[in-house]
Amino acid sequence: MEAAGDVAYRWDILSDGLAWGSSLKELLGESNDEIQSGHGFNNRIHPEDLPIRLKALSDHFAGQAGYDCEYRLRNNQGGVVWVHDRAAAAFDADKTPVAMSGTLRVVTTRKQTEARLERIANYDELTGHFNKTRLRDELDQALTFARRFYVPGAFMVIGIDKLAMINSAFGYEVGDAVLVAVGQRLDRYVRSSDVVGRLGGDRFGVILSQCREEMVVHAMDRIIDGIREEPVEIDGQSIPVSVSIGCVLFPGLVNTAYDVMAKAELSLNYAKRNGRSCFNTYRVSEQQGLVHRHAMDIGAQVQQAMRDHRLLFMYQPIVRADTHEVVEYEALLRMRDEKGDIVPAGAFIPVIEQLGMARALDRYVLDMAVDELREAPDTTLAINISGLTASDQSWLRALISAVRSTPHIAPRLVVEITETAALHDIEESARFVNVVRDLGCRVAIDDFGAGFTSFRHLKALTVDMVKIDGSFVLNLSRNVDNQLFVRNLMGLAATFGLETVAEFVENAEDADFLLKAGVGYLQGYYFGRPALKRNWLSGQCITPVPLVAE
Structure with a gap:
């Protein structure tokens, strides 16, 4: 027991x-x-932890659970030690506990490590405030509360004016000290119920819950005036500091934390262009109101189409560049309207993302794809998901459940996420990619090249495949700049051993150039248009069809 680091005990309960x-x-x-x-x-036992131990004992004595808990013990030096306590009770003929034997193990180091990792995951290292990820989670909760109980709130992005100039004049250590000082003042200027976080760089975010517009304006005035009127004192130097603020009122027409943050950033940029040391509140013009109402109509149509099962796939083949053998199909989402006409994805997907419905739609798409793969055991399908789904645990749980119940679908499912969405939050995207690949599915970066993925990004995103953005492929054989760009992208992909797919291939010349450039797979009208009919040709070669002017 001593060698294992445990201390055994026996407690005579009577x-x-x-x-x-x-x-x-x-x-x-x-x-x-x-x-x-x-x-x-x-x-x-630490007073905060004693109820935990007593509850564990009570459950164990009642036969509801084994006894296994962790708590803090106080020593004679005034410090605390974390211990892991495991034991089992002995009972008499009346099932009354009479004794208990167990072991204690010191787990202080592990607990300290866990606390440090939790802090890193949730808090900004410099200022100690919530980091961007945690602030976004808090904003999601505030939005949900505001919609459910019809209470107003606001989100502010607060930018320190000309922080780069302070860094240049006084050094980065002074610039960091200014950031810390501004964060501390924000804690004083807002209510204890408000949430302050650091978005990165020179920006902070503040969530004002249950706050009317006139109160929000008062808070912004107070922050701007307070910080401007009190210079930051650092090492005997008095450094004048001012801030600009961009604000979004909610719930209003915003639906997601991403949407709120993006609009607040736009408002902040407007405030900075307007002379700095001022605030700007995001407003919707009459024209924008009409656009929003049209978007809401489209959102309602898509929701009804989901209920009526009028969302469907069109399938476009992806072929080997050398043999033109079909290896998989991309399942492209379409909607059949109430008249029976097919509505392209471009007419409703962007609106769905703006309305915050992308996660629900992506879940629907996953279910459709799983059903297709179960019915067609020799077919591989690629589906597209939005950037929001990369942080959707319910979508991942649905995928895990589907793979567990039907394991053979995993290697035949390719999940495509756009490059710009993947780069929006590289750490979150990397975690998502790892989970999907661990299940046996493959992950592809769509529109590769549109977001200028760097070597570091591809190293973090351990994907299987990249799909070259179609804008670089159209008329490639006649565009020298795009040819150079494609070769550079291929070099980047080859460094990581990634498979490559070129989209929008429409003629033999482009297909030939891409083959010689080392692209492994091709997709486009030259090899087949998206079709509703499930005419699976997996493993067969396609005879290309040149485009004819319509």
Whole structure:
């Protein structure tokens, strides 16, 4: 037991006597004689943790669970030690607990590591405020609360004016000190119920819950005036600081935390262009109101189409560049309207993303794809998802459930996420990619090249495939600049051993250039238009059809 780092004990419940199997010196820095009863031991447990242990004991004595818990013990030096306590009770004929035998193990180092990792995941290292990810989660909760109970709120993005100039004049250490000082003042200028976080760079974010517009304006005036009127004192130097603020009122016409943050950034940029040290609130013009109402109509149509099962796939083949053999199909989402006409994805997908409905739609698409793969055991399908789904745990749970119930679909499912969405939050996207690949599915970056992915980004995103953005492929054989760009992209992909697909291939010349450039797979009208009919040709070669002017 000593070699394992454990201390054994036996507790006689009837007499409350507590016997130890080895010395408590390593555990608490004191002799065994000082803790000889269960009551005395309870007195050493941290007051916040004692209810946890008592609940675990109660559940164990009632036969509802094994006894296994962690809590803090106080030692004679005034410090605390985290311990992992595992034990089992002995019962008499009446099922009354009479004794308990178990072990204690010190887990202080592990607990400290867990606390440090949790802090890194949720807090900004410099200022100690929530980081961008945690702030976005808090904003999502505030939006949900505001919609459910019809209460107003606001989100502010606060930018420190000309922080780059402060860094250049006084050094980055002073610039960091200014950031810390501004963060501390924000804590004083807002209510205790408000949430302050750092978005990165020179920007902070503040969530004002249950706050009317006139109160929001007062808060912004107070922040701007307070920071401007009180210079930051650092090492005897008085540094004048001012801030600009962009604000979005909610719930209003905003639906997601991403949407709120983006509009607040636009408002902040307007405030900076308007002379700095001022604020701007995002407003919707009459024309924008008409656009929003049209978007809401489209959103309602898509929701009804989901209920009526009028969303469907059109399938476009992806072929090997050398043999033109079909290897998989991309499942392209379409909607059949109430008249029976097919509505292209471009007419409703952007609106769905703006309305915050992308996650629900992506879940619907996943279910459709899983059903198709189950019915067609020899077919591989690629589906597109939005950037928001990369942080959607329910979508991942649905995928995990589908793969567990039908394991053979995993290697035949390719999940495509756009490059710009993947780069929006590289760490979150990397976690998503890892989970999907661990299930046995493949992941592709769509529109590769549109967001200028760097070497570092591709190293973080351990995807299987990249799909070259179609804008670089159209008329490629006659565009020298695009040819150079494609070769550079191919070099980047080859460094990581990634498979490559070129989209929008429409003629033999472009297909031939792409083959010679090393592209592995081709997709476009030259090899087949998207079709509703499930005419699976997996493993067969396609005879290309030159485009004819219509």
